[in-house]
Amino acid sequence: SSHEHKLNFKKSKELCLSYIQDAMLQKQWKRAAEFLTFYVESLEKDFSREYVGPSEMIWRIGTEILCHHSHSNMKEFNSFIEQMKTLGVKRYLKVCLEHAFHLLCNGLIDEAYQNLSLAESWRFGEQTAIQDKEMKLIQAYRGLLDYYSWSKQKNILIEHGQDGFEDVSVEQEMHSSFQKAAVNLKEIIKVPGVWDVFVKCYVDLLEFYGDHNEARQVLNEYAYNSKFPANPNAHVYLYQFLKRHGESKKSLVSALKILHEIVPSHELMIDFNTMLQKSKKRKKRRLGLEVIFAVLDYAGWKENVKAWSCLARQVKQIVISEKHLDWIKQEWNSRKDWWPAFHFSRYLAKSNWQENTSLSYEKALVAGILLGKDCKYFKYVSHQGCKTRVKRFRIMKKFVNKHNLVYQRISG
Amino acid sequence: DFNERCAQCSEVNWGLTDGGRFYCRSCHNVTERTREVVNTDFISNARVQTISKGLRKQEKNDRGCEWYVCEGFQFVLKKQAEALEALGVCPQMKDDVLCNFWRCYLQKSKQAYCNRPAGETIRVLSVHDSSTDVDSEPSLLHLLSPSESEGDLQTDCSFASSASKVSASTSVCSGSVDGSLYLMKNQKEKLRMTMPMTLSFCYMALLWLREPMTLSDLLRFVVEGHIPYFNVFKHFPEKMKLCGLDLKIFCVESWPVYEEVHNKMLELAAFLDLPRFPDITDSCFLHPDMLCMKYLMEANLPDDLHNWTCRVVKKICIGEADFLTLVPGNKSTRKVKYDVLAVALIVVVLKLLFLLDDHYEWLLSDFAEERNKNNKEGGPYFEFKKWYKVIKCSLDVEQKKLDEERAKYLWRCEKPLFYSAEKKSKVLKRRQMVVNLQNQFGKLSGSVRPAEKPNPSSFQLSWSEENTDGSCFHGHSLKGILQEKCGVLTAMNPDYWLCTDKLCTEKLCGHLAHYREADFPHSYHFVLRLFSFLLRIQPSYIHDEVCVVEQKLFNKKLFKKTKYSTGRRK
Numbered sequence: 001s002s003h004e005h006k007l008n009f010k011k012s013k014e015l016c017l018s019y020i021q022d023a024m025l026q027k028q029w030k031r032a033a034e035f036l037t038f039y040v041e042s043l044e045k046d047f048s049r050e051y052v053g054p055s056e057m058i059w060r061i062g063t064e065i066l067c068h069h070s071h072s073n074m075k076e077f078n079s080f081i082e083q084m085k086t087l088g089v090k091r092y093l094k095v096c097l098e099h100a101f102h103l104l105c106n107g108l109i110d111e112a113y114q115n116l117s118l119a120e121s122w123r124f125g126e127q128t129a130i131q132d133k134e135m136k137l138i139q140a141y142r143g144l145l146d147y148y149s150w151s152k153q154k155n156i157l158i159e160h161g162q163d164g165f166e167d168v169s170v171e172q173e174m175h176s177s178f179q180k181a182a183v184n185l186k187e188i189i190k191v192p193g194v195w196d197v198f199v200k201c202y203v204d205l206l207e208f209y210g211d212h213n214e215a216r217q218v219l220n221e222y223a224y225n226s227k228f229p230a231n232p233n234a235h236v237y238l239y240q241f242l243k244r245h246g247e248s249k250k251s252l253v254s255a256l257k258i259l260h261e262i263v264p265s266h267e268l269m270i271d272f273n274t275m276l277q278k279s280k281k282r283k284k285r286r287l288g289l290e291v292i293f294a295v296l297d298y299a300g301w302k303e304n305v306k307a308w309s310c311l312a313r314q315v316k317q318i319v320i321s322e323k324h325l326d327w328i329k330q331e332w333n334s335r336k337d338w339w340p341a342f343h344f345s346r347y348l349a350k351s352n353w354q355e356n357t358s359l360s361y362e363k364a365l366v367a368g369i370l371l372g373k374d375c376k377y378f379k380y381v382s383h384q385g386c387k388t389r390v391k392r393f394r395i396m397k398k399f400v401n402k403h404n405l406v407y408q409r410i411s412g
Numbered sequence: 413d414f415n416e417r418c419a420q421c422s423e424v425n426w427g428l429t430d431g432g433r434f435y436c437r438s439c440h441n442v443t444e445r446t447r448e449v450v451n452t453d454f455i456s457n458a459r460v461q462t463i464s465k466g467l468r469k470q471e472k473n474d475r476g477c478e479w480y481v482c483e484g485f486q487f488v489l490k491k492q493a494e495a496l497e498a499l500g501v502c503p504q505m506k507d508d509v510l511c512n513f514w515r516c517y518l519q520k521s522k523q524a525y526c527n528r529p530a531g532e533t534i535r536v537l538s539v540h541d542s543s544t545d546v547d548s549e550p551s552l553l554h555l556l557s558p559s560e561s562e563g564d565l566q567t568d569c570s571f572a573s574s575a576s577k578v579s580a581s582t583s584v585c586s587g588s589v590d591g592s593l594y595l596m597k598n599q600k601e602k603l604r605m606t607m608p609m610t611l612s613f614c615y616m617a618l619l620w621l622r623e624p625m626t627l628s629d630l631l632r633f634v635v636e637g638h639i640p641y642f643n644v645f646k647h648f649p650e651k652m653k654l655c656g657l658d659l660k661i662f663c664v665e666s667w668p669v670y671e672e673v674h675n676k677m678l679e680l681a682a683f684l685d686l687p688r689f690p691d692i693t694d695s696c697f698l699h700p701d702m703l704c705m706k707y708l709m710e711a712n713l714p715d716d717l718h719n720w721t722c723r724v725v726k727k728i729c730i731g732e733a734d735f736l737t738l739v740p741g742n743k744s745t746r747k748v749k750y751d752v753l754a755v756a757l758i759v760v761v762l763k764l765l766f767l768l769d770d771h772y773e774w775l776l777s778d779f780a781e782e783r784n785k786n787n788k789e790g791g792p793y794f795e796f797k798k799w800y801k802v803i804k805c806s807l808d809v810e811q812k813k814l815d816e817e818r819a820k821y822l823w824r825c826e827k828p829l830f831y832s833a834e835k836k837s838k839v840l841k842r843r844q845m846v847v848n849l850q851n852q853f854g855k856l857s858g859s860v861r862p863a864e865k866p867n868p869s870s871f872q873l874s875w876s877e878e879n880t881d882g883s884c885f886h887g888h889s890l891k892g893i894l895q896e897k898c899g900v901l902t903a904m905n906p907d908y909w910l911c912t913d914k915l916c917t918e919k920l921c922g923h924l925a926h927y928r929e930a931d932f933p934h935s936y937h938f939v940l941r942l943f944s945f946l947l948r949i950q951p952s953y954i955h956d957e958v959c960v961v962e963q964k965l966f967n968k969k970l971f972k973k974t975k976y977s978t979g980r981r982k
Contacts, residue, residue, distance in 0.1 A: 005948045007818055008666035015819040030858035037857060038820040040849040044828075044842055058849070069856050080852060083845055 013042050013054075020061055029069040036061060043087070055087040059095060063102075074106060089127055093119060093134035100141060109145065116142040136188055140198055143184025147201040150177035154208070178205055189218065192227040199237060212245060223258070235259040236268060249275065253284065260291050265298035273310045277317075286327055289314055293331045302343065303352070308362035315369050319403050329410040332370060336411055343367075344377035353384050361385065361392060368400030372407040415687055419443075425690050428508055437690075477651045479587070481594045481661060482518060484645075484652065485605050488662075489514055491640040491647050492614050499638060499868055501623050510617040516684045517613075521602045587653035588661075595657055603683045607641065607664045612677035614639075619677075619738060620689055624697035626751035628947040629870060631668050635948075638868045641668070643825040656831055665823050670949050678747055681740030692736035692750075699736065700725045703754035709886065711758065711942060712803060712875045714794045716890040720761040721754075728964040749957070755943040756957035760965065762939055765893060765903045766796055770933040772905060779904075780892030793892025794885060800938070802883045806873060807942055814945070872946060910966065911959045925959040927952035 004011075016039045023032035039061075042054035062080055066072045081099045085092055096119035103112035119138045122128070128135070153174035160167050185202040189195050199222050206215040219241050223234035239255040256272040269291050276288030292311045301307045318324050332339075344367045352360040364381035371378065378400060385393025417424055418436040425437040435442040493506035586592055594604070611634065615627050634641045645654050645662050654662065681689075692698050697706075704721040708714075725731040736748055766773040777796040784793045824846075830839040875884040894901040911932070915924045929937050929951075940951040947954070 005944070005950060006667060006669060007821065009823050012818055012821045012823070015815070019816070019819045030856065033853040034857035035819065037850045037853045038822060040846050040853070041822060041824045043846050043849075044824055044839075046842075062849070062853070065853070065856065071856055076852065080849075083848065086841075087845070 009045065013039060017057065024061070024064060027068070029065055032061070032065050033069065036065065053088075055084075056091065059084040059087065059091070063098070067102075074103075074108065077102065089124055090131075092122065092124070092127075093131045093138060096122075097134060097138055097141070100138075109148070113142065113145045116145065133191075136191060139184040140188035140195075143181045143188070144198065144201060146177045146181035147185070147205065150174055150181055150205070153177060178209070181205060189222065192225070192229070194229060194231055195222075196231070196233050196237075199234075203237065203241065207241075207244075215241065223255075230262060232259055232263045232266060235262070236266075239268065249279070253279075257287075260294070264291075264294040265300060269295045270306055270310060273314070277310070277314050282324075285314075286324075289318075289327050289331060293335070296343070297335075303356070303359060305356065305359045305362060308359060308366065312362045312365045315366055316399070319369060319406055325406065325409055328370075332410050336370075340371060340375075344371065344375060346376040346380060349377045349380040353381055357385070357388075357390075361396065365396050365400070368396070369403065369406055370410065373400050373404050423690075424687050427504060478589050479652045480590055481588050481658075482605065484588060484648070484658070484662060485610060486514060487648060487652075488607070488610050488640065488644050489613055491644065492610060493617075495639045496614065496618070496625075499625075499633065501618065501625065502621060505617050505621055505623070509620050510613060513613060513617060513620075513684065517603075517605075517680070520684060521605075586656040586658045588658050591657040591661060595660060603679060607644075607662065608668050608673055609676050609680065611641065611668050611673045612680050615673060616677050616681060619698075622690055622692065622696050622698060625870075626698070626703070627670060627674060627749070628751045628949065631670060631673065632872075632948055633868055635667055636868065642823065643827070645829075646825050646827040654829065655833070659829050659831065663829060670947075670953070674747075674749060678738075678740065681738065684740070686740045689738040689740075691733040693733055694731060698750040700730060700750070700754050700757055703750055704757055706870075707751075707755050707758055707943070707946065709875075710871050710873050710946060712799065712873065712883075712885050713758070714888045714890055715886050716794075716888075717758070717761055717765075720764065721757045724757055724760060724764075724961070724965065728961065728967075730961075730964070746960075751947055752949070752953060752957045753961075755947060755954055756961050759936075759939055759943070759954065759958050760961050763908060763936070765890070765905060766935075767905045767907055767909070768933055768935040768939065769907075769909060770935050772907070773935055776893050776904065783892050787892075791887045791889050792882075794888035794890055795892065798882070799885050800935075802885075803942060804938070807945060810873070811945060908966075910962050911955060912962075915959060915963055923952070924956040925952075927955040 020035045066077045100112045219238040223238045273292040276284045360381045368378040382397045420441040421439040423438040780793045780795045828843045912925045944951040
């Protein structure tokens with residue numbers, strides 16, 4: 001490695017920066033702080049022409065060090081951030097916002113609120129318009145904190161209500177918090193983005209004050225407006241809302257259908273399958289089978305008894321009715337090459353049996369149908385189960401033996 | 413300047429007695445010639461045109477007084493000379509030599525001690541000038557654009573709501589009277605003064621006096637902060653205000669480069685029409701025989717190697733005063749870089765004795781180790797392997813320290829700089845913030861900051877024979893790798909490999925050879941790396957010099973184009 005013996009300002013600061021970065025990666029905060037003291041004079045040559053200039057570097061590195069250094073405290077941090085705010089007007093709101101986050105993470109809610117309010121009142125010529133997005137976020141988070149106050153006040157009121165007290169001042173405060181929160185939250189969720197927490201809070205407010213229509217509209221927009229990024233949670237929130245308000249099965253199903261498409265392994269798929277299985281419509285029941293099979297494609301569900309019991313129930317029902325075996329055939333077609341090893345190996349039979357007999361029961365039933373009575377999983381579990389003389393295993397064994405030829409039809 | 417040859421000994425080596433008379437330093441012959449002592453204080457600097465203009469204008473307000481760029485440089489040189497004196501350089505350096513060189517320069521570049529040539533008007537842009545000069549002047553704004561080179565000090569922070577460059581109306585100002593003019597004129601023929609050139613002046617004076625300080629030493633002292641160079645303006649008197657274009661002239665933000673300072677020194681010596689410099693004889697520090705001793709010690713190599721370097725010096729006739737002494741303006745002779753030459757000689761000797769082909773030196777070391785087992789009397793035989801381990805360890809440690817020092821280098825000082833008066837408050841605010849942040853994170857640094865500057869020392873590595881761990885090799889003997897032949901001790905190594913079989917033309921590509929680490933043995937690179945660290949120059953510079961020495965040494969053989977694998981140079 002050749003050592004360059006020349007040196008100029010730029011090069012030495014680059015070197016300094018690499019030492020800081022190395023120290024930070026190795027969590028040597030004292031060393032990072034040491035080198036930072038030598039780096040800060042770059043501020044006197046801050047041309048802001050680079051992608052990330054010295055002032056942004058110092059802000060980010062300094063924040064990181066102060067977060068982790070054992071001798072640092074909030075007072076130090078605040079004084080540092082206040083200096084950073086004066087460093088770059090183009091970044092002012094961003095620094096304010098991150099400062100507020102930091103305060104929130106340290107439980108300093110009031111200070112965070114003050115900071116956000118202060119930032120909200122900032123004006124700086126054309127910069128105000130340029131930093132419009134950051135401003136919206138600041139307002140949104142302040143709105144969030146207003147919601148938080150509202151929520152606290154609501155709980156106080158409920159308590160007092162139980163004790164028989166009336167509290168006009170709290171009620172007024174609560175209402176004022178509501179208004180402040182609502183205004184800001186409404187604004188931010190108009191902008192395409194992922195705003196889960198804002199949406200949830202806003203909907204909570206609307207529901208409390210009985211504005212269900214607005215709430216439904218908000219949730220629909222959030223879930224279905226194509227300008228917004230695909231977000232499974234949007235559909236979850238909508239579904240939960242619809243369920244709370246006793247909406248029709250049809251609307252519930254349509255809400256969950258998209259969720260199934262985006263996140264087939266979502267936990268709500270169990271509810272979805274349960275709903276669909278009970279449906280009178282053939283299409284829905286077909287979909288239900290598709291949904292539950294898809295869920296069990298995912299490793300996270302391998303040992304979930306509920307999921308297996310849903311599949312077992314539906315498969316059993318189909319076999320008994322002797323109608324729609326082709327459904328099972330279709331679903332099994334793409335799975336017959338890998339599900340046996342994935343779910344029904346002899347090793348799994350043993351470990352499932354040891355850990356959870358209910359799980360092995362459900363799985364054995366499914367295995368028996370799909371792979372026949374001679375498959376390893378079914379043989380082992382039914383043998384073990386019958387040894388213990390638990391009734392259901394005997395019943396299961398009989399059932400599978402009776403329908404033993406099904407597997408040939410579905411795997412053909 | 414007094415350039416006559418001494419009547420007694422024909423030397424040109426003059427000094428001044430206390431009485432102000434010239435005396436010859438070589439034979440101490442005192443003459444009747446006298447000269448006035450010139451005060452180097454800038455205020456009474458006897459510039460012809462200011463005298464003819466009348467009294468200097470002294471501003472009553474905060475403006476300070478008028479000062480010219482060359483006065484600034486004069487001040488710098490004075491400070492540097494004082495620093496050198498504090499390092500042990502003889503006092504004549506400042507009052508006699510450097511001062512006279514400088515005055516000679518002023519005269520030759522027509523900045524003083526002469527009448528301004530007719531037709532050349534000084535159009536000076538002062539801050540008070542609201543005249544129309546600005547329109548007719550060619551735009552000086554390009555001078556303000558930040559450049560990669562030294563002196564780009566636009567402290568325009570992004571806080572400005574209107575992030576504008578310095579507009580013409582605010583005037584391209586400078587604290588000095590002729591700052592803008594200074595940068596604008598095409599000064600190629602007149603050798604415009606720059607900050608690096610101040611070091612060239614210093615070195616030239618040191619060389620004239622044959623002081624025991626090499627150029628690499630000088631530059632290292634500059635970087636270590638013992639000689640004013642960076643932020644030198646903080647020593648300027650209060651009245652000399654620096655702003656605007658002065659920054660581009662006087663503020664440096666890069667380390668001085670050996671080649672650049674050396675070349676400028678040669679240019680300068682020629683420009684000043686200096687005569688042949690005082691002879692470098694074998695009792696001078698800069699003579700290869702002396703310098704080699706110094707570097708051998710520093711490199712922890714056996715003293716015995718000194719015989720070999722002297723032999724090589726003698727063989728290729730580079731110990732002659734005619735070869736070593738600088739004769740300015742003589743384009744035919746290659747100018748000697750004493751420190752580089754000395755280390756190159758050591759490298760060549762190491763190659764002669766150890767071959768350094770990544771193979772032989774280790775075999776030889778094992779051989780010496782064997783012989784050492786039976787070696788009961790006298791000192792131990794030198795073993796390359798042991799030396800390598802010790803040096804590698806130290807070098808890695810020192811290099812690592814140096815790398816950290818480079819990353820920690822501070823360029824700014826407490827005295828802030830600003831381009832124009834309007835920027836002043838912003839600059840001061842920034843400076844305050846920098847100080848605050850340094851304090852805040854300094855407290856979190858944990859360790860106490862070490863002393864500001866290392867003590868100035870000519871030796872960066874030192875080895876003591878008193879160490880019982882055997883890490884000092886000075887007293888080791890080379891007998892372990894030598895053999896007797898016809899009553900003379902010669903190297904066991906019969907071979908030698910040349911770094912290059914032909915030198916490049918310096919004029920075409922700037923180098924005599926092209927060094928690439930991958931093309932050469934590791935041991936060779938290691939040795940280059942060691943001296944590269946000591947001299948703070950690129951390994952390739954040393955490699956070039958090694959090539960030159962080898963060409964001289966094997967000149968006859970190369971000329972005959974016969975194989976050179978036999979025999980040894982005595």
